[in-house]
Amino acid sequence: MKVVAYSIKAFEKEFLAKSNQKKHDITLISNPLSIETAAYAQGKDAVVIFTNDDASAPVINKLADMGIKFIATRSVGTDHIDKVAAGKRGIKLANVPIYSPQAIAEHTVALALALSRRLITAHQHGLNFDFKLDELIGFNFYGKTVGLIGLGHIGLATAAVFKGLGCRVIGYDVHKPDRLQGIELVTLDELLAQSDVISLHAPLTPDTFHIINNESIAKMKQGVMLLNTSRGGLIDTESALLAINAGQIGYLGLDVYENEKGLFFQDHTHDAQKDDLLTRLMAHPNVIVTPHQAFLTNEALQQICDQTIKNLDLWQQNKCTGNACACANSCRTEVVPVKIIA
Known part of the structure; x- marks a missing residue:
């Protein structure tokens, strides 16, 4: 053929x-x-x-x-x-x-750990032989509540890793999974309110488009960590940027971006004009963006x-x-x- x-x-x-x-x-x-x-x-x-x-x-x-x-x-x-x-x-x-749902799950947790322990900042300082500890205080995941939106194969694999770190894992999905593996099912509003870390693993549909927006972000804990290794359109990026600026979102880890088409998977180093929204987002030290590489094992x-x-x-x-x-x-x-x- x-x-x-x-x-x-x-x-x-x-x-x-x-x-x-x-x-x-x-x-x-x-x-x-x-x-x-x-x-x-x-x-x-x-x-x-x-x-x-x-x-x-x-x-x-x-x-x-x-x-x-x-x-x-x-x-x-x-x-x-x-x-x-x-x-x-x-x-x-x-x-x-x-x-390999584990590939996506492990990348999700890698983003979370890099953000929580400020590894990018530490590495950048180290390149200049600046080894002081200022600006590097992180937090333990042990005992934290992780909320997963989407409990398919990848969501369940991600839950297993976070549970291995000693987290309480709660989840929301419109379809109840056959296996819960110790995940507490909650409503979306309960998940938003209770989670220290929120990780997105839902498909992009008309119902999930911009499921993370000004309204849903307002229901989250102050300083929440938000992770997305699913589809960029799940997050209203402008809303996320406003929340980063205001401190409502304390950490943001993205492997996908709603405007990534024509941008990700290519080298844009020498572009005269770069994506303004993404540029403003990545200017924050508590934001990590990877180029849709979670699957790349x-x-x-x-x-x-x-x-x-x-x-x-x-x-x-x-x-x-x-x-x-x-x-x-x-x-x-x-x-x-x-x-x-x-």
């Missing part, structure tokens, strides 16, 4: 080759998918994309006009894909429903590539991708269902 894969980084090639084993003829493109780069899909059967690719309706329609019938995203989230448009054009969709990358190739294999065999099916209208009733164990 002929496939074009967009937004491919050099480090991904080895993982993809290992998963593919030359089964599919995959053209690797470093450019993100857009209305302009969609032309690379000419003559292909399927397209593989990533989170910051443009799979909006105009792009979907252009791909469909070229005969594309399948799109596989190398991510859990599918909010970058217009699923309704794809459904109308008969394009099937698949994602990677789960991959050897284990996670291999699992992502393995699942992506499985999705291509099954679609080529006219079989449903099971748990990986991301179609607006499930294809499970149209073809033989095959359950994928991620």
